[in-house]
Amino acid sequence: MTTPGLAHYSTIVVGAGPAGVLAALHAAERGPVLLADASALPRSKSCGGMLHELSLATLRPYGTLPEDIVAEPRTVHFRYHDWDRRIMRTTELAFLNVSRAGFDEWLVGLLPDAVDVVARTALTGFTQDERAVTAEFRTEEGLITVTADLLIGADGARSQVRRTLDIRESSSYVTLQDFVTLEGEIDPVFDCIYMRDIGDEFGYCYVVPKDGVALIGSVFYPRTKRPWEKQDQIVALLRERLPQLGERVERESAAALYLRSPEDILPGWGRVLLAGEAGGFMSPTSGEGISYALRTGRDAGIAAAGGPDGALHRYTQTTSPIVSDIRRRFRWLPFMESRAGKYLAGFVPTPIVSRVTMGL
Ligand SMILES: Cc1cc2nc3c(=O)[nH]c(=O)nc-3n(C[C@H](O)[C@H](O)[C@H](O)COP(=O)(O)OP(=O)(O)OC[C@H]3O[C@@H](n4cnc5c(N)ncnc54)[C@H](O)[C@@H]3O)c2cc1C
Known part of the structure; x- marks a missing residue:
């Protein structure tokens, strides 16, 4: 479908990522749902494709993940790596290594017929009153207006829905991912690396093998200038000790x-x-987001399926344990981000690093 089939929906969901898909799937129990995404579908979302066990547990009621989206090596353990001091701590925290594009496409395939999925349809704004929400979208054919009893904003880090609410704007890290060929094997781990020479705008980088290539991702603080130059510097440093890292085939x-x-x-x-x-x-501490998107998307959809009256209240209640969990993680953030914290982590024995990491 390229344009919405109806002028009024029970629920409009903005964004076809994990949060939006599960929200639409559950909201459809009450009536027709419009799921609109600004990008083309199937979409291509820059991501490490590491599925935490909480993601897998949340997904279990919806079916079995197809084997062809699982990458090689299948399971990778998180490894804390202080690059300068050559300290490595392989933890017990394991992730399923998947193709993110394949995962997202599988999710969209779970949607029932009651969900109209439209691609290249970007929400530009909306208004709401006591009866309905009126949303405006930019499509390839021009601007369109659709109304609904409820709207679920699942449009990611730079949410237009959130901006339109104008309550508290969010900020975002700059991330870069390079895919490089592999000229030999690298450790089959999700290697999370701290380097001191890149500067204070640098958070961390990670290296993970995935189906014959290596994924090298870097996270920079907001407003980092010329992050691609820093990424080049990081990759050059990594190559000094990991000559198996070959040519870059893609950067996102x-x-x-x-x-x-x-x-x-x-x-x-x-x-x-x-x-x-x-x-x-x-998670503010690990950057893991898929399990949160799946759980809150599911909860928003279930709240919408119960009708517009009290939906926000029900959603706020069901997500309160997730909010408490995020609040707990915030307590670790100042320590983890400080130079002292990163230095001291190198002295902590592996079993303790492992246990702490499980909670981040
Ligand atoms: C580089 C990187 C690596 C990551 N690695 C991992 C990982 O390995 N494991 C993990 O658990 N998490 C990871 N994350 C985080 C994870 O990808 C996100 O937390 C998760 O995808 C969030 O899901 P979401 O449904 O909230 O939003 P998203 O997946 O971001 O989906 C939002 C959708 O909204 C659409 N959209 C945006 N604006 C509009 C608009 N105005 N109108 C209509 N549609 C719109 C977008 O096109 C997009 O499809 C990573 C993130 C990054 C950036």
């Missing part, structure tokens, strides 16, 4: 939510619910 950049305080978490306002990164739901 993206934004990831930069959570600073619990006030950044916003479940919505009035007839509008915010799920996934749009609502500030992700």
